[in-house]
Amino acid sequence: MQAKSFSLGAEAYLLEAVVVRCGDDLTVVIGGGEKQHIGAVAVGVPRPSLKDKNVVSSSASVLCLTGHKEDLLARSAALELAKLLGHTVTVTVGLHIDDAPAAAISLLEENFQELLRQICHWAVSAKQ
Known part of the structure; x- marks a missing residue:
């Protein structure tokens, strides 16, 4: 297995990630x-596109704990990575700021998207 750690942001907006290659798959x-x-938690699985069987797309299954709102983030990351890599991907997400205003949530989501871009870049290069 190959693992890589990532971090982005500061203080309450710090996001950290650990990515583990499990053979061809990714956690x-x-x-x-x-x-x-x-x-x-989301599991992304690559599949042929419904519009063009020669194009790779992906499907995801999601489990969201009661009262949590990270399901869309986990799902989008699992879909993107599964499509990009052509292999199964699991993504677990847990972000929390007490009584977060909309601006704080927006900043966490922006940091999440940038962190995901970095993970995608690493995952593609580590696959080669």
């Missing part, structure tokens, strides 16, 4: 904010 754990935890 990603992303936590951040004031309290890292497990809020949602």
Whole structure:
């Protein structure tokens, strides 16, 4: 197995990730904010596109813990990585800031997207 750690942001907006290659597959754990935890888990699986069987697309299954809202982040990351890599991907996300205003949530989401870009870049280069 090959593992890589990532971090982005500062203080309450710090996101950390650990990515593990399991053969051809990938496991990603992303936590951040004031309290890292497990809020949602998604499994992305590559498949032929429904519009063009020669194009790779992906499907995802998601488990979201009651009261948590990380399901969309976990799902989008699992879909993107599974499509990009052509292999199964699990993504666990847990981000939390107490009583977060909309601006704080927006900043966490921006940091999440940038962290995901970095993970995608590494995953493609580590695959080669």
